[in-house]
Amino acid sequence: MATTRTAHTNWDGNLLKGAGVVTLDSSGQGSFDVSWPSRAEAANGKTSPEELIAAAHSSCYSMALSHGLDGAGTPPTRVETKADVTFQPGEGITGIHLTVRAEVPGLDPEGFAAAAEDAKKNCPVSQALTGTTITLSAELV
Numbered sequence: 001m002a003t004t005r006t007a008h009t010n011w012d013g014n015l016l017k018g019a020g021v022v023t024l025d026s027s028g029q030g031s032f033d034v035s036w037p038s039r040a041e042a043a044n045g046k047t048s049p050e051e052l053i054a055a056a057h058s059s060c061y062s063m064a065l066s067h068g069l070d071g072a073g074t075p076p077t078r079v080e081t082k083a084d085v086t087f088q089p090g091e092g093i094t095g096i097h098l099t100v101r102a103e104v105p106g107l108d109p110e111g112f113a114a115a116a117e118d119a120k121k122n123c124p125v126s127q128a129l130t131g132t133t134i135t136l137s138a139e140l141v
Helices: 036-040 049-071 109-122 124-128
Strands: 007-012 019-024 030-035 078-088 092-103 134-140
Touching: 030 036, 049 078, 049 092, 049 109, 049 124, 092 109, 109 124, 109 134
Parallel strands: 092 134
Antiparallel strands: 007 019, 019 030, 078 092
16 A cells, blocks of 8 residues: 655745745654755754755665565664765755664675665665665674
8 A cells, every 4th residue: 555645844035045844744743944054054953855865765774674684584683874965055965875784693794785785776765866876885783
């Protein structure tokens, strides 16, 4: 069964001096302030589209890797993923770097590296972002 998740943003003013609030409608988990300076300069307590993409990508990747490892008979004890989404004003999103550390009893580093690459390729968020260069650092702990 397909699911649809919804968020919305109310924006006031122009790009450079305006500001907005993005609300996570489906989960009801909150509303977050956004602005151009928080996107192109320092966060200053506000979020950005890139941070929201990083959150989506890190969680999706962790799920995909966990699922792949479990399906291969080596379920992970823990998966920790960080996503760094780089935004360059005037160019857009120029890359995403995933850093994953995982505890996977009984799996060798080569097997883990292969599983990590497979998850990068097949995670639905990675697939949605195929127009962006996605790199990966993976460490078995």
